[in-house]
Amino acid sequence: MIQFWCRLFLVCFALGLTGKVGAQQPSVIFTDARRLTLTGKAWNSQPFYHRLDTAAYPAIPANVKRLATNSAGLAISFKTNSTRILARWCTSSHAPSGNMTGIAYEGMDLYIQRDNRWQYAGVASPKSHTCSEATIVEHMASGDKTCLLFLPTYDETLSLEIGIDSSASISPADNPFKKNILIYGSSITQGASASRPGLAYPARLSRETGYNFINLGFSGSGKMEPEVADMIAPLAMDAYILDCLPNPSPAEILARMSNLIHTIRRFHPQVPIIVIQTVAREKGTFDQQVAAVVALKDLYSNQEIKKLQEQDKHLYLIRADGLLGHDQEGTTDGIHPNDLGFDRMLQTIRPAILSILSRYGI
Structure with a gap:
């Protein structure tokens, strides 16, 4: 008999005490994320979840156009007092x-401000390769929460709705990041192979520094083409970070790097331009051909x-x-x-970048 009552007590406690056994969760209402605040875009352009309007740049390479539809680095900023948050996308x-x-490629992850920092709260794990619905976090305490939902890194987001308790409210939050720092680069910039979108390094830099690091990573296609240089150079940026060296061939580095820097300089004579040399190929430990190419780059x-x-x-x-x-192991x-x-x-790169930016009062 004592064991029976002990088991009953544990069951009731797990369900939230006997008075709440069998209680139903409130219904859910969904809000179109386009009514909230989108962060991480360099252009105020359509389509909403594309990183740029590819129709406005017909000369850029086809692969760059395709990858620009991926929502890497974009996030939805909002406030809610809901005890749970869902997504339908x-x-x-x-x-x-x-x-x-799958979570990094076509899912999402949520961060909530807590103790003056962005705290991971949960993921929206895709159930299919098209449309999904997921509960990101639930059973939260009541009260206002400032949230940041990072969008899929390697897929095109076609639609997104955020779900909350029907009795709760949701509203746009301010863009939490200041200044504009563009990172142009390769798949490493875009986010491969972080396990979820918010762990891609530009997203982490934004959360950890408070600066708006804009992700223009184009997987396999960050090759410094003149047409791409002409596209990014006129943007109103406080700094440029070029993490594109993994993609071009050694010959393309010689042919294109100077033009990329000079093109940016025509529009921004004194902004810092930081080149990150992320040609770190662990494959080259044993593959001598890979090692030779990396050394030449x-x-x-x-x-x-x-x-x-020098100039x-x-x-x-x-x-x-x-x-x-x-x-x-990296x-x-x-x-x-x-x-x-x-x-x-x-x-390595965070203190180096912050040190450089501080010299410019950024």
Whole structure:
């Protein structure tokens, strides 16, 4: 008999005490995320969830146009007093690639402000490769919450609704980030292979510094083409970060780097331009051909940056040496950083970037 009552007590306690056994959760109402605040875009353009209006730039390469439809780095900022938050969203029909989790590729993750920092709260895990509905977090305490929902990193977001308790409210929050710092780069910039969108390094930089780091990573296609240089150079930016060296060939680095820097300089004579040398290929530990190509890219990029720095005192280089550690555990596939690799990378580039920005009063 004593064991029976002990078991009954534990069951009742887990359900929220006997007075709440069998209680029904309140119904849910959904709000179109376009009514809230979108952060992370360089252009105030349509379509809403595309990083840029590709029709406005017909000359840029086809792969860049396609990847610009991915919502990498975009986030929805909102306030709510709901005790739970849900999402209902649709993406394109593309299936995740082998080096990405489904959550990072076409799902979302939520952060909520707590004790003056952004605290991870939950994920919206996709149930299909098109449309899904998920409870991100529930059983929260009542009261106002400031939220940031990071959108899919490698897929096109077609629609998004955020669900809350029917008795609660939801409203746009301010953009929590200041200034505009554009990061142009490769798949590493776009977010491969973080396990979820908010762990891509530009997203982490934004949350951890309070600056608006804008993700213009184009997977495999950050090749410094003149048409892309003409697209990004006129933007009203406080700083530029170029993390594009993994994608171009050694010959393309020699042919295009100088033009990219000079094109930005025509519009921004004194803004800091920071080049990150993330050509850190763990595959090259044993693959001699990979190692040789990486060495040549490092040689040419160092050579070009040094030459440009002779005339440009606002140009900086963060080298790749040890960027992912030295134990060969920092990537998913020998190329793209995993969460550990991105964390190690941030330990080097975050203080270096902040030090440079501070010299300009940013």
